[in-house]
Each structure stands twice: as structure tokens, then as C-alpha cells.
Amino acid sequence: MRSWMAAAFVLAAACGGEVDAGEGRAVAEEARPGLHPALEDTVSTWVLPAMEAIPLERRSELLRLSTFVRNRIDAGEPARLTFICTHNSRRSHMAQVWAATAAAWYGIEGVETYSGGTEATAFNPRAVAALERAGFEIANPGGDNPRYRVRFGPDAPPLTCFSKVTSESPNPREGFAAVMTCSAADEACPIVDGAALRVSIPYIDPKEADDTPEETARYDARSLQIAAEMFYLMSRVRE
Known part of the structure; x- marks a missing residue:
């Protein structure tokens, strides 16, 4: 927990812009967790x-994404979100996992990440x-590109997380929202084949702190930032 305290300070120092005080606490009252206690x-x-520290310019992209999710669900169709970064090794996986967790927290069915x-x-x-x-x-099964099984709750089905190119199975081939989580992928992929929507919410790569005293705090700060934005996204779907 101490590392998350450090992460909160790192995130607060990095985030600017106007915020709406009390927003995160208000939506928390309607939460339906089902998560591991920790x-x-x-x-x-x-x-x-x-969530209160999310800059307004990032909220606008998240609101576009929330509209996509809501419209798909209202139409009785799955809301498929594919998070994309260059190597599919850090930020995109964090976003995939946190988005699924946020959807479960708010009781939103039909979201696939x-x-x-x-x-x-x-x-x-x-x-x-x-x-x-x-x-x-x-759970880590081992190997050069392990297929990790990630669970956010004791009764939740595991998310299978491994590195892959965007077009590789089990990723959807059409009708999904492409969410660009790094600037390099954003520039390299101005058009994502099959995407019904493309939004850009780039995150600074925590890799910059690898093998330094700041490594743990930097990774936790990025995880916290991504988590806050995915929870904001799903809270807007609930509106």
C-alpha cells in the first residue's frame, strides 16, 4: 500500500488541468464490486x-468512448474495446485489465476488452x-510470451493476457473501438482496420524508470492513472 501512496503523489505531480471535486466519491455510492478484497x-x-484529477482534455476522449460503449449496449451488441500500444507489453495490458474491472464494478454487462x-x-x-x-x-504459466490469467474477483472469469499484434485472435476484426494508449502507436496507426471508432488517450511509458529507484512508484502511478480513467469511462456509461 505504501507504493500506492507514492504512486498517488507521482500522479498528482504529473496531472494538471481543472477537475470536478467529489465526482469519484459520488459514483462510488452505486458501485457493485465483486472484487478481491485487496x-x-x-x-x-x-x-x-x-478520477478527480483527470484533465478535461482527456475526459473529452473518454466521453467519446463512453458514448460508443453505451450505444453498443443499448443496441444489444457487445461493446468491444481494443487497447493498442506499440509492443503490447505494458500500458495496453493495464488498460485492458482495468477497463474490464471497471465494467464489473459498475455492473455493466456486454463490455469486452x-x-x-x-x-x-x-x-x-x-x-x-x-x-x-x-x-x-x-497466474503465470511461463514461456517467452506467457498467457497470463488475470482475475479481478474470486468469481470472475480470468482475462487471458499475452502480447499480440492488433489483428491476432482473439482480438475482434471489426466493429470495435481502437484505443491508442501510446503516442508511437497513435502516429504509426492513423487508421485501424475494422475499427468503428478510434480514440487516443496516450500514457507516458513507465519503461523509462526500469532498473531505477523510481521503478515501483512509476509503474504504480501509471497503473493508478489508467485505472482512474477506465473507472471514469465506465462511470459515464452508467449515467
């Missing part, structure tokens, strides 16, 4: 308050560790 505590203590990249590498162990510190249960 993860539920992380969400209540750190994630929901961090995926991730991909312009090339495949592996789900970085540092990013995996950051999610474990937040309270996720993660």
Missing part, C-alpha cells in the same frame, strides 16, 4: 479519488507486478 480496497482508497500492438513481445513482468500490487490475482 483490489476493492485499492479502488475505494486510491482509484475513485484519482482486448489489447494488441504493432508488434508482439511479452506482457512485461514489471507491469504484471504492478497489477498484483493493486490486488489482482495473476
